[in-house]
Structures are given as structure tokens and as C-alpha cells.
Amino acid sequence: MEFKPxxxxxxxxxxxxxxxxxxxxACTCITVYSVWSSYxxxxxxxxxxxxxxxxxxxxxxxxxxxxxxxxxxxxDHIRRFHELFFTLSPDKNAIEYNINQALxxxxxxxxxxxxxxxxxxxxxxxxxGNVTQRIWVDSISxxxxxxxxxxxxxxxxHIIRETTVTERNLITSCRLRNTSRSDNNPHGFILExxxxxxxxxxxxxxx
Numbered sequence: 001m002e003f004k005p006x007x008x009x010x011x012x013x014x015x016x017x018x019x020x021x022x023x024x025x026a027c028t029c030i031t032v033y034s035v036w037s038s039y040x041x042x043x044x045x046x047x048x049x050x051x052x053x054x055x056x057x058x059x060x061x062x063x064x065x066x067x068x069x070x071x072x073x074x075x076d077h078i079r080r081f082h083e084l085f086f087t088l089s090p091d092k093n094a095i096e097y098n099i100n101q102a103l104x105x106x107x108x109x110x111x112x113x114x115x116x117x118x119x120x121x122x123x124x125x126x127x128x129g130n131v132t133q134r135i136w137v138d139s140i141s142x143x144x145x146x147x148x149x150x151x152x153x154x155x156x157x158h159i160i161r162e163t164t165v166t167e168r169n170l171i172t173s174c175r176l177r178n179t180s181r182s183d184n185n186p187h188g189f190i191l192e193x194x195x196x197x198x199x200x201x202x203x204x205x206x207x
Contacts, residue, residue, distance in 0.1 A: 073187040074176050075140045078151055081105045081191055085114075086135040086157060086170070090127045104184035106174075106191035113194065132160040135170065142176075148192065149176040171197045 084102035088095055103111055117123060126133065135157050142151045150173070157168040174194045181188040 071142065071144055074142055074149060074189060077105060077187040077189045078140050078153060079137050082135055082137055082153060082155060085110065086133065088126050088133040090130045090132065092127060095123055106194055109192060109194040113196065130162060134158045151176060173197055
């Protein structure tokens, strides 16, 4: 039985043209899919970081979007500053070390408060009275909608003397601005407009 479409040259040309169009479309789809798959694979590979463990073995680590971690880093930056600035022991060198580390995380506003405490003899009384001061940060409220970020810290201070322990409520406010990272400032924030809003005795008890 003869294949009728081939009898007509015009019909044969239309059929060949249809096959050509289908073939070109199929090649285009395959090419687009291949390029898209390659790009997706390359993006996935960029998220992987291989770390050499002391020259012995490779460990796989996953990278993350920096913006996802900024709120966590901001709160840890604030917490670390308060722990350094308000945790004191009756040792001049220890006090100076903590304060210097805290000042690396802040601007001149914290230094101004520090100088006021020095001039009032606060640190001298800590040393002469053999007083130890500890701080517990209860909560940190940050507004990450507007930049620079506004933050309020609610904390408690324990002032430990030889016979008594005094607890104080501490409320501070500050702003956070992005800055370059360094060994002394690993989170890349600078604490600005630091202000002690409330610092009052809450209770005291004998040891």
C-alpha cells in the first residue's frame, strides 16, 4: 500500500516542516532545561563550604544568608556588651580589661558613662569594699524594622558584698548600627546612644 502523503510534494514539504518545527522546539526546551538545571546545581554548590580539619579530613558546612542571622547577632552583641560593662570584680586590672572590651563594641556614649563612674569613685568603691557585681539580662527588645535599630534591655544586677547581696533592676536603651567586623567586634555592630534609663534597688538579703 502506498504512503499517500508522499505522493504530493506540497504535503511532503508541510510534513517535513512540521517535524522540523517540533524538533527545534524540543531542542530549545531541552537546552533551556539544561541551563536552568546547571544554574540551580551551581547555586546549591555555592551553599556548601568544605572545611579542612587540621589538614586531616574535610568537613561539610552550609552557608546561610547573612540577613537571617543579624537579629540573633544584634541581641548577642547587646548582651555581650552589658555583661562586659556591668560585670565587675574587686580587681583594677579585671575592671579595666572588661571595660576596654566593652568599649570596642560601642561608641563614645558608653565611654562618657564610664568616665562619669570613674569620677564619682564608683570603681574605687568596688575595689575598696571588695564588692563583686554580676548582671543577668532578662530580655532584649529590638526594633529591626527601622535602621539604625532601637533596643531596650531589661536586666538585673547582683551586687555581692561580704555579708549582703543587693539586687537592682537595670533598664538601658541604645541603638545599633552596622560596622566592619573585627576580632574585638565579631558581630559587626556598633552600639550608639547608650543610656541607663533605670537602676534602682529591688531587694537585698543577708548571705
